[in-house]
Amino acid sequence: METHEIRRRFLDHFERAGHQVVPSASLVSEDPTVLFTIAGMAPMKPFFLGQATPPSQRVTSVQKCVRTLDIDNVGVTTRHNTFFQMAGNFSFGDYFKEGAIRHAWELVTSNRDEGGYGFDPDRIWVTVFESDDEAARLWEEVAGLPPERIQRRDADDNYWSMGVPGPSGPCSEIYYDRGPEYGREGGPVADEDRYLEIWNLVFMQDIRGESAGSGKSDFPVVGSLPRKNIDTGMGVERVALLLQGVDNVYETDLLRPIIATAERLSGRTYGAPGGHADDVRFRVVADHIRSGTLLVADGVTPGNEGRGYVLRRLLRRTVRAMHLLGVERPVLAELTAVVRDLMSPSYPEVATDYPRIERVAVTEEAAFLRTISSGSRLFDVAAAEARSAGSTAISGSTAFQLHDTQGFPLDLTLEMAAEAGLTVDVEGFSRLMQEQKDRARADSKARKGHLTDMTEYRRLLAQGPTEFTGYQELETEGTVRGLLRDGVRLPRVGSGETVDLVLDRTPLYAEAGGQEADAGLITGRRASAEVLDVQKVDRKLWVHKIRVLDGELSEGDAVVASVDPEWRLGARQAHSGTHVVHAALRQVLGPDALQAGSYNKPGYLRLDFSWSQGLSAETRNEIEEVSNLAIRRDLPVRVLYGTKAEADALGAIALFGETYDETVRIVEIGGPWSVELCGGTHVEHSSQIGPIALLGESSIGSGVRRLEAAVGIDAFRSLAAERALLHQIAGSLKARPTDLPARIDAMAERLRAAEKELERYRAQQAAASVAALADGATQVGGVSLVAAALPDGSAGGDVRTLATDIRGRLAGRPAVVALFAATDGAVSFAVAVSPEAVSAGVRAGDLVKAFAPEIGGRGGGRPELAQGGGTDPAGVERAVQALRSALSATSAR
Template identity: 60%
Template sequence: MQTHEIRRRFLEHFVRAGHTEVPSASLVLPDPNLLFVNAGMVQFKPYFLGQEAAPFRRATSVQKCVRTGDIEEVGVTTRHNTFFQMAGNFSFGDYFKEGAITFAWELITKSQEEGGYGFDPERIWVTAYESDPEAAEIWERVAGIPKERIQFRDGKDNYWDMGVPGPGGPCSEIYYDRGPKYGKEGGPVADEDRYIEIWNLVFMQDIRGELSPKLGHAPIGTLPKKNIDTGMGVERVAMLLQGVENVYETDLLRPIIDRAEQLTGRSYGVEHTDDVRFRVIADHVRSSAMLIADGVNPGNDGRGYVLRRLLRRIVRSARILGSEKPVMAEFMKVVSDLMAPSYPELATDFRRIETVAVGEETAFLKTLSTGSRLFDETVDQVRSKGGKKIAGTDAFTLHDTYGFPIDLTLEMASEAGLEVDEAGFRSLMAEQRDRAKADAQSRKHAHADLSIYKELVDRGATEFTGFDELTSEATVLALISGGVRVPVAEAGSEVEVILDRSPLYAEAGGQIADRGSITATGGVKLRVNDVQKIAKKVWVHKATVEAGQLTEGDTVLAQADPAWRGGATQGHSGTHLVHAALRQVLGPNAVQAGSLNKPGYLRFDFNWQGQLTEGQKADIEAISNDAVAENFPVNTFVTDLPSAKKMGAMALFGENYGDEVRVVEIGGPFSMELCGGTHVQHSSQIGPITLLGEASVGSGVRRVEAFVGLDSYKYLAKERALLAGVASSLKVPSEEVPARVEQLVERLKIAEKELERTKMAAVLSSAGKFVDTAQRIGEVLLVAEAAPEGVGAGDLRTLVTDIKGRFGTQPAIVVLLGNADGKVPFVVAVTKAAQDLGIKAGDLVGAFGPSIAGRGGGKPEMAQGAGSDPAGIAAGLAAVRARVAELVG
């Protein structure tokens, strides 16, 4: 049975049983505690936590999941996948244990002809929580499973909670016996390779405290409503129903391995080490495609770093298996063909997915080539000294200078039988940059206790009136201060105000929140500083009470600042025009990856490889301003999502849309996007759009910034004044400034080259002096001196090469230590005759390096690097002379 059919049968089974089918959520959700969705219940968390009332009593879904905590285990074992599909059925206060067990048993044992999976009931084993005899009794009574195939386990195996105080409950897991060839008898407690878990039923009935029942601690209470949360591993079921040895040989993964065999010339199933790499490719290719489809782009931290790591492991595995050419485009095409029947976005958005993956591959191949050479040299140096650990400074150099990720260094070091001073590396990383980067928006309510808002969320959504008016009469539903609900807010206090209706826009979709005021009779006045959403439906006005006393239940006037709103609508509508212009100039692959718009300013991130040309930027600006001049009407309407997509409306990747969506149309076909923000009524109201620049913000993601409206005019006026000042200084008309500046730059380049030649001649003139003062130690001539003051690393190498050449075929060593801008660049050169005596340039660096706090490396004939302590130059040179004396006896 094919995997797509397994999914279909699961959903149909539960829909027939009265469940609402819920589409898979994006792998990326605004949950501060999760990097990616990692379980089927994640999108239902607000219902289980009691933050929102569930809109249905029964639900079913097949959820996309990614777990990355054990990437290193992927391929090594045949049970780990980073991406997997979790089929689940959920009950919110409806059926409980008996219902969940009955539904599961019916599906897995019903014949395939009748729409089930057709598992042999005699090969099914189940486990139950050690304190849950009720579940065991139901299995025995409803399913007829004999007691000997029902095993009890402790909380570590058969109790579930979210890892924090909140809902939890005992589990019952369903296992399938694959037979004696896969392990010993005795059920799951004896061997989980033979007895494979396929389904976990969680009976959510408890409230856990700070200490988890998983570790033997008692729950602190009982939930008012008992819920069901189950998860069936689609890939594991496919493995069993398709009769293959492991999940990598199922219909949605084995074709990737087949393509990898063709591209590398190696065969799967011959050698274990190769098999691991084939499985890494199959797993990571699929995971990467699914992540890119949900809007993730390669980056240096967070989700982007995970994706980058997956893509780079694919490339490296393919290279080790023997592929000499790029492979990513081929692999992505296979994944698209395999997965599109269940996830059609992989086909419709294939070009973008392919572009992102291929772009990262291209960049990494350059990194891999350079970094691998340096890594090999580092390994040789460590081994030559009898060491077992690569220094943190070397790992940092690989990362910082050559873009070699630390996880790859760790992986390659392990393969070479070495360790890495990871603590030293982390310390250097901490010194280099502030790692406490935070997305302020995502953390505004990230770790707050949202239960205080539950009643308000259950009451219903805040009515947003701001599309039609800037001032609205409203009722104060609640006041919250310091995380506690309060009846009154006094003058001078900071308070969160929840109204039944509001004209103030709550931050969303890249548009920052409105500023404004809340007033009431008796001189009550609050300044609204920010507006955020709770559960996407309740507006929370963060305000300062400037005068009077506000009481829950008061009738108030809420007003959005007209000037602020006007500027914000200009910025947001301008963003839509720039997006449309980008797609006209660059094509359909230039799709949105993020945005920020506020009064007078817009920032737009989009997927694209490579820097934009000046011509492209000029065209984007011109097309955007042409649309402003056309005075296009701006129309908004609400429709269903399929209809909006059919019309061609653009959607933001990774965003979860409801059944109804709002479409913003500017100039008919010119721009049409799904958007909940505020906009101008005609495009001319945006005013001029001035592109400020374009830059990279991550692999495959570019950013343009622009001013709009009056801010655009002010910027252009400032630029005009600046140009006039330059023209006056150069004593030429403004239109001749570019040519005049070009002439001056060219003259400066000529002067700099002449100065460089003069400087180099002066440096080389000292070469003869160094040769004349060479010290003979045994058979070897040694020059170990301080370089002329101010000689940099590049000139130093030239000087040392010249000195070395003057010694001809004699055994000679040249060591020069410079002193430039507080740094100590150094170069060591060894003639062929001296190398024949066993002397290597790299070995000598270790003699003087500690004195100048420096490190470096290179080949036997030449090594170079730099130190940071000029005070140690004399001691370093003395150490070199002593080391050479040791080497030549």
């Protein structure tokens, strides 16, 4: 049975059982404490916590998930995947244990002709929490399982919580016996390779407290949930493994074709005798390229932190694994195309957005191939330093630096070290990696522990959502529903206090969709307050952060909430301007230039978009002109409401990672010219935007560019400031503005000519210095020595070149040249040794070690040439003496 069919049967089964099918949420998590959606229940978390109302009491989904905590185990074992699909059914206060067990048993064991999976009931085992007699009884009554195939386990295995105080409960896991060839008898408690877990049913009935210790289950149960819930998760890939009769998930229908492509590209065979190392690499390729492709499809772009860093690591580990398989040419375009074909039947966005996905992957691959080149140079320096220091190992800190700053995989460092006859301090590297992970975990834990208590906000939301009137008016009468500070309800607040205010109705726009919150005032009969910020809770409750200016505000007060009209005008201009620039961008560059984020506030807009190269001045000018022509045409701006399907039919553009309600708001500018899903405030006609002036364009990550622009009166001010600057420069150069380009070109040409003349003079000076220094060589132990501190500027910034030139003048005899140049409180030096001196036992690196401490420095290199620097120019004379002493001692030997 194909994986897509397994997925379809799951959703069909639960839809027939009265569940509402909800689509998979994005892999980009809305939870600020995690980077990705890591479990099937993660999108349901607000419903379990009471922060939001579920669309139905019964819900089912197949959720895309990514976990990278065990990324280093991917491929090494056949169990670990970074991307997986978790099928789940959820009950919010509806059915409980009996219903969950019945639904699962029917799907797992029903005949395939009836829509089930057709597993042999006699090979099913289950586990329950050690004290959950009810679940054990229900498995006997509902499923007819004999007691000997119902095993009890402790809280570490069969009790679930979110890891923080809140909902929790016992769970029951379903296992399938794969047969004696996979391990020993005795059920899941004896062998979880033979008895493979496929489904976990969580019976959410308790409220857990704070952890009492460091153990996973070391916390008290402090109460019972008022409404019992069900949360289940079935591993789609594990079910596919069993139903397709293969040994591991990498041999299922959605991964094995990727391995086959890697086999074709590399000429090597998966599963070949003695090929365990290659098998690991094939599995890494299959896992990582699938995960990376799906992350890009959900709007993630490679970067140096957060989600972008994880994606970058996945793509680069793919390239590295292919490199170890003997493929050094670019391969990601071919591999992502295979993923597109495999995954698009369930996730069609992978196919529709493939041109952008391919571009991001190919750009990152090219960048990594350049990184391998630059990282190799850094490795060469580190290897030279290790040898000059008499070490045979690359330090753990160097390996970690290559990994952390250059994206250099440890296995690449190990391979290059072995080729250079060196080892790597893997233990030191691992220690630094662990410290980095510990810091990340501590940061995550701190973020989890400092969330504001949402209890009171949920109680306010239970009274009904805030009515937003800001699309129709700038002033609204409302009632104070709640006043809160740090989640604590207050009956009243006075002058000077800053608190959260919740109204039943408000015209003030809450920050969303890249648009800043409105500024405004709250006025009552006895008080007034300024609005500092407006945010949403669960997208339905408007929370105003206010500072009371005078008087006293109390719950239940009648107030008037008003928007600053100038602020709103500027916000509308900027948000509509963002849509106009986006449409202009796509008109100039093509439909692949999709928005990847935005921010706008009065007078300013910022638009991030998917593109792999910088824009020329001509292209920027064209985008700016197309935008302003659209404004001059006075295009109508129309707001429509409809379903997501209707919006898609209109060609409306949705922002990656955004969550939309069942009814969406569609903003058209000029009919089909610009159609986007948007909840922001907008002008009625494009001419009301005013001028748009592009301020700049830059890269913010691999495959993502950023445009910034001034809008309306701020655009005029920006252009006026540029005009003033232009006239100032023209005045200084005593030229008309139109003559400035020619005048500046002429000045630049004269400057280049002067620099060439100066360089020629320096070359002459350096040549004279070479001759003079060579002629001044002294004999130290049978070796001609030139050791000198160069006057400031005479080295032309290159002591190494001068040292090798002088050595050339001393050709045919044992010679050592050591030059020192002091600049800005630092010293640079180079030591060049002739072949004859090297044959006599003189090594440049040994001489550096002898004198470098005198100038507070270090250096290294080859026996015939070494260089470095120091921090104490006053020690140069002592360094020369130390060099002479070391040379004398070497010659004496």
